[in-house]
Amino acid sequence: MSIERPSIEVRNLVKKFGSFTALNGIDLDVYPGEVHALLGDNGAGKSTLIKALSGIHPPTSGEIKVDGVIVHFQSPREASDAGIGTVYQDLALNPLASVTRNFFLGREIKKGLGPFGLLQMKEMNAITIAEMKKIGIHISNPDQPVGTMSGGQRQTLAIARAIYFGAKILILDEPTSALGQKQQMEVLKTIRTVQKLGNIAIILITHNEIHAQLIADRFTFLSLGEVIGRGIAQELEGDEIKKLMAGGAELGDLKAELAA
Amino acid sequence: MVLFFYPKNKMSSEISTTVKRNETDRHKKKNWFQILLARPEIGPFGVMLLLFGMLGYFSIPEGQFSINPFTGEGFNALGIRNNFRVIAQLGIVALGAGMLIISGEFDLSIGSMAGFAAGCMAMILKWGFAVIIPYPSFADGFTIEGYRLFEIQSVSPLTAILITLCLTLSFGWFQGWFIVKSGISSFIVTLGGLFFLRGLTEVSYRAFNKKVDQTAGSTTVTDLPDIKNIIEVPGLGEMEREAAKVLPNDQILKILKTAPEATLVKITDQLTYINQKVAVTKTMMQEEKMLQTLQRSLDNAIRSGNEAMQKMLQAKIDAGIDVQAVQAKAVTDLDLAKAYIDTLPTARPVAEFFGGNILQPVFDWLYFTVDWNVNNFGNQFAPGLYACVMIWLIMALFCYIVLSKTQAGNWIYSTGGNLSAARANGVPTNRVKISLFVFTAFCATMFAACQVFEVNTADAAKGNLKELEAIAAAVIGGVVLTGGFGTILGILLGTVIFGIAKEAFFYIPGIDGSFYRVFLGAVLVSAALTNENIRKRIVGSA
Ligand SMILES: Nc1ncnc2c1ncn2[C@@H]1O[C@H](COP(=O)(O)OP(=O)(O)O)[C@@H](O)[C@H]1O
Numbered sequence A: 001m002s003i004e005r006p007s008i009e010v011r012n013l014v015k016k017f018g019s020f021t022a023l024n025g026i027d028l029d030v031y032p033g034e035v036h037a038l039l040g041d042n043g044a045g046k047s048t049l050i051k052a053l054s055g056i057h058p059p060t061s062g063e064i065k066v067d068g069v070i071v072h073f074q075s076p077r078e079a080s081d082a083g084i085g086t087v088y089q090d091l092a093l094n095p096l097a098s099v100t101r102n103f104f105l106g107r108e109i110k111k112g113l114g115p116f117g118l119l120q121m122k123e124m125n126a127i128t129i130a131e132m133k134k135i136g137i138h139i140s141n142p143d144q145p146v147g148t149m150s151g152g153q154r155q156t157l158a159i160a161r162a163i164y165f166g167a168k169i170l171i172l173d174e175p176t177s178a179l180g181q182k183q184q185m186e187v188l189k190t191i192r193t194v195q196k197l198g199n200i201a202i203i204l205i206t207h208n209e210i211h212a213q214l215i216a217d218r219f220t221f222l223s224l225g226e227v228i229g230r231g232i233a234q235e236l237e238g239d240e241i242k243k244l245m246a247g248g249a250e251l252g253d254l255k256a257e258l259a260a
Numbered sequence B: 001m002v003l004f005f006y007p008k009n010k011m012s013s014e015i016s017t018t019v020k021r022n023e024t025d026r027h028k029k030k031n032w033f034q035i036l037l038a039r040p041e042i043g044p045f046g047v048m049l050l051l052f053g054m055l056g057y058f059s060i061p062e063g064q065f066s067i068n069p070f071t072g073e074g075f076n077a078l079g080i081r082n083n084f085r086v087i088a089q090l091g092i093v094a095l096g097a098g099m100l101i102i103s104g105e106f107d108l109s110i111g112s113m114a115g116f117a118a119g120c121m122a123m124i125l126k127w128g129f130a131v132i133i134p135y136p137s138f139a140d141g142f143t144i145e146g147y148r149l150f151e152i153q154s155v156s157p158l159t160a161i162l163i164t165l166c167l168t169l170s171f172g173w174f175q176g177w178f179i180v181k182s183g184i185s186s187f188i189v190t191l192g193g194l195f196f197l198r199g200l201t202e203v204s205y206r207a208f209n210k211k212v213d214q215t216a217g218s219t220t221v222t223d224l225p226d227i228k229n230i231i232e233v234p235g236l237g238e239m240e241r242e243a244a245k246v247l248p249n250d251q252i253l254k255i256l257k258t259a260p261e262a263t264l265v266k267i268t269d270q271l272t273y274i275n276q277k278v279a280v281t282k283t284m285m286q287e288e289k290m291l292q293t294l295q296r297s298l299d300n301a302i303r304s305g306n307e308a309m310q311k312m313l314q315a316k317i318d319a320g321i322d323v324q325a326v327q328a329k330a331v332t333d334l335d336l337a338k339a340y341i342d343t344l345p346t347a348r349p350v351a352e353f354f355g356g357n358i359l360q361p362v363f364d365w366l367y368f369t370v371d372w373n374v375n376n377f378g379n380q381f382a383p384g385l386y387a388c389v390m391i392w393l394i395m396a397l398f399c400y401i402v403l404s405k406t407q408a409g410n411w412i413y414s415t416g417g418n419l420s421a422a423r424a425n426g427v428p429t430n431r432v433k434i435s436l437f438v439f440t441a442f443c444a445t446m447f448a449a450c451q452v453f454e455v456n457t458a459d460a461a462k463g464n465l466k467e468l469e470a471i472a473a474a475v476i477g478g479v480v481l482t483g484g485f486g487t488i489l490g491i492l493l494g495t496v497i498f499g500i501a502k503e504a505f506f507y508i509p510g511i512d513g514s515f516y517r518v519f520l521g522a523v524l525v526s527a528a529l530t531n532e533n534i535r536k537r538i539v540g541s542a
């Protein structure tokens, strides 16, 4: 689909927890402007893979390249400095604080001495409104506590925040799983908007093959710590996706088993 | 299933044309009054107004009727001075306790810390400060000797405060460090601190007070000089103000000679005014006394049915009493000299800063010009407010700015609101917590400094229960115990409520004064319930 260089390249990545091999030689390429769906059953190793990419678990062996440069992340901070923005399921938001205060949490714009620098609230409010608008959400009151926003809006806030602070690779861990139907659509719309920006590579972890088919350009299927299949959206059939998501077992086999 | 297989471009156009309404549109815009009512401080504000009203009206002396609550004793100059002192003392520690709770932690050692700081300061001021290194000695059997590394005999107020701060802030730091590193609840660790510090304070008092013929000393430090009132007397050097006033007459008059002309004119005017005022008040008091006597006789006459007497007395009362006006005392040079000594500035500004008075010009103006700050004898009622009020307000302003206007404030809120989120976003949550433990220790030390320099004594019970009162004040003011929610304005309101309740209930006729505790208990629990509901409304609405 694209001849450009991948934003992130993973080669032969291995992650062991003691004697347990969670990831056994993973290869993955994600291109700018593409949504890359990472699919697989529970325990397949999806979360472990993105934790390796976000600097939470340093890999046991293998290679990660960001924009062609080999990286060895020792902390989440290093990964985020290199342009990897991860939006976890809990979103890392403070529900009691305002939209703006969450948007800039830990990276506040301030004037003056260290942590006692004065917050530039006006500027921060304006940026928050503008950035949220860029990916399709209109915030009328940036002082609104995040806890009063819908789940979809919160997801969008976390995504907008990651992008504003320089994420070139956006990792979304099951962004739709805890949401209602309407809000799921809202989040997919947001992902589509980010995709259209063209310069951001998106890794989307999901359990929902419908969502994956709606939005993803490429697929990688994991099972028991290995890649069992990959492909481009246009070439994959719905049944094949379902089959690969379940770890390669034929649905027919399952039917037979259930019948027995 | 097929239903969902839209071509990509069609899909996106579908969404953008069907969604016309935003989630945010569902929040109705509020007018200013609704915004005001929705503020979390509105509840405590209402309770505070209620208590002020009670204090004002119930303290109006019997027989007088007034719709102006400021005519009551609760709001005369002395009442204001005393009430604000109680409020400010609690307020200083409540600020630290409140900020710490907002960050999600507790400090139960504040009261003991205040007692420790007060003892430390008082002992250093009285006996000096030395660092002694103990070592074993075998010269004369086995004994433990002490090597004096260094020693300061007479310690200035500033040095005493700084040495005390070194000790208290380190202890606060240690508690915070221990809590974040061990993961043990701050409730337990600071409960340990509560016992540890109180015990250490008592032990130290006894050890340093120990006299040769006593097995144990007392747990107080008394007879410190009135440090804030040490003045430089022209020609005589430093001495306490009261000591200067009782010098032999010839020396006092010599001091007066050094007074500048302008000051002399001013204090002459003031003393004349005071003497005049006292004389007029005395005259009025005498009239009133005679009137009362007549009235009593009249009552007796009515009771005994003596009509002639009754008529005579009634006539006398109607005619009005006309006693000889009391002559105003002349202003003598001795009076002038003493008044001049009162105007001499302190030689210990730090002690004055913590233990002196503030707003004296205002209170002077209220007496000399407004004719309000007057006691029953015609003298000035209150000299000013206690300095702790100023320290409380300075600290409150600082806390307000930090909490709502700075990066540190955002870190404090997020540390208490969602610890893992704060961490994930790079907030140094451990540093935030440890800093706030250090800050509560600082608040306790400021509380102690105000007390020591105000009353020039200290005892081992200082600050007792202050930690619980501080937490209660913060909660009444809208701070949520689980962290992340609360404001400095709220903490101030909670403090005023807590400080004023006792006074307000004291004046209610016919009820036991201790009902204020019953009231505070109920207010505390309803405040906690309200806070929790507000928090749930915000967090649980998604
Ligand atoms: N920190 C860890 N220590 C040991 N085992 C782990 C750890 N994290 C994950 N695992 C194991 O690795 C496997 C893959 O887990 P995970 O990546 O969470 O799967 P997924 O996200 O695909 O459901 C699981 O069997 C899990 O138990």
Ligand SMILES: [Mg+2]
Pocket (backbone or CB within 6 Å): A046, A047
């Ligand atoms: Mg997972």
